[in-house]
Amino acid sequence: MENTHNFFIPKTNLIGIGSIKDLTNELLSWKFKKALLVVDKNMLSLGYVEKVQTILKNLFISYDIFDGVLHPNATVTFVENGLSHFTEGIPLLHLDYSLIISIGGGTNHDCAKAIAAVATNGGSIIDYEGYNKVTKPGLPHIAINTTAGSGAEITMFTIITDESRRVKMSIASPNTIPFISVNDPLFMPTMPQEITASSGIDALSHAIEAYCATESSPITDVLALDAIRIVFLYLPRAYENGHDMKAREQMMYANVMAGMAFNNAGLGYVHALAHQLGGFYGQTHGCYNAVLLPHVFNFNSNYLAEERILAIAEAIGISADNKTQAVEQIFAAIKKLATTIGLPEGLAAMGVQIGDLDLLAGNALKDIAGLTNPGKGTLEDVINIYKAAM
Ligand SMILES: [Fe+2]
Structure with a gap:
């Protein structure tokens, strides 16, 4: 085989x-x-x-x-x-x-x-x-x-x-x-705060999607989990003080590791759904990811083994006894991180219209980023993820 x-x-x-x-x-x-x-x-x-x-x-x-x-x-x-x-x-x-x-x-x-x-x-x-x-x-x-x-x-x-x-x-x-x-982190200190936030949460989305993806491997797992760990530790610091070179350097490593991971494991519905919003409404990719990531993770948790969910929790620094507890705490931790770094909390506040969701969901299911998503959603599933993120 x-x-x-x-x-x-x-x-x-x-x-x-x-x-x-x-x-x-x-x-x-x-x-x-x-x-x-x-x-x-x-x-x-x-x-x-x-x-x-x-x-x-x-x-x-x-x-x-x-x-x-x-x-x-x-x-x-x-x-x-x-x-x-x-x-x-x-x-x-x-x-x-x-x-x-x-x-x-x-x-x-x-x-x-x-x-x-x-x-x-x-x-x-x-x-x-x-x-x-x-x-x-x-x-x-x-x-x-x-x-x-x-x-x-x-x-x-x-x-x-x-x-x-x-x-x-x-x-x-x-x-x-x-x-x-x-x-080279020496090319990064001038990154404005909002780009530090949106690009940092993009790296987190890459890492979580790569770890959950159907093409993940022992190599991409190691890269993805360490990228998750670093983002939770250092993104708030890089956001708070762009000249904190330790935080910039660590976020650079998280970006590289998450990039290597998703280049080889693939992505998932966070990106498939975010691409449609970006193409239709034009706002920043990472802002859509920040809002979608916890809801897509909730959906995907139904298709992931307990040990994989617990590994993500551990990388974040959460101690959970079982899958249900871990999913709840990971969901909350992602939302808290996004809020801490000033990212939007819902799609409605970003101008997304309920009436557009059918079209967006149909296009999301055609996006190749979704091919490696662990759960295969129906049109209704994807619309429901968008609605949950409104
Ligand atoms: Fe991305």
Whole structure:
């Protein structure tokens, strides 16, 4: 009987305080001539882009900057605008960039992953919605992270909003994994408080979903449980004081471990349901996750063994005697953490309308993020999860 657990991550992962300095050595053996930097306008004012520019100049790699990531949900338009830098109006005849570098959070990395994929595979990013549709390797992509964490700098998942359908597309293929990821906490202290909160709870969602996912393995379990432990210990500290470098460093590790876990174990209904809300209403991914996570966990607890629920409780620091007790306390602990770091408590307060739930639930059941959810919900189940989170 086959029971394989192949493990995908970037070829090289630069991790830790000051790790950006190792990028020069990593690039020395490659003959890159020209790079496209994918950033947002805010990133340009923080000084991180300049540090990367200096590295490129020292290596005689020329570059252009695409700063057209305009809000925190990567769209088809952003991707097409980025690709226009390649072609100067003549589609895909001038592949003059040999390297893509994204600097920022998940949105910038997702945008860069999509640009890198279409640059070599052709067509439109819309053609690649689903699993394993990107059949050729994308252009080499270095993802330099400034948040903790979407995990986008490590994973094969690329989330792009198709504005015409108001749907967030999930594109997942090993060919979209960046070839180098950089997680240097020195690039993270300027992260605003609300992004510290929303990206931190995103990392927690990745860890819990990966641990509960049908493709979890002994390797992803270890990563997921430790990420859960770290988030509960250090996210409130990082939120309270962004210059607490111990907390930033620990949250960076939680992001990396949760990213590695979900890249290989898969996700679940938190993400399948949150993607629909993000595509339809446009607010921040992590805020939807914060609200959905306890309710999806409640639903999934019916499909999880007691020992797995108790392991999550232990990682959080909860001592529970049985499954029922543990589920109640985990639910309460997630809600308390989200409240402590100022995240919304319900979907209604975020503008979600009851009348939209049928459509959103139908789309959520088509999202590949839900394929590895431990329980297979009906349309009614998914609508009920949304309603419980209102
Ligand atoms: Fe996420």
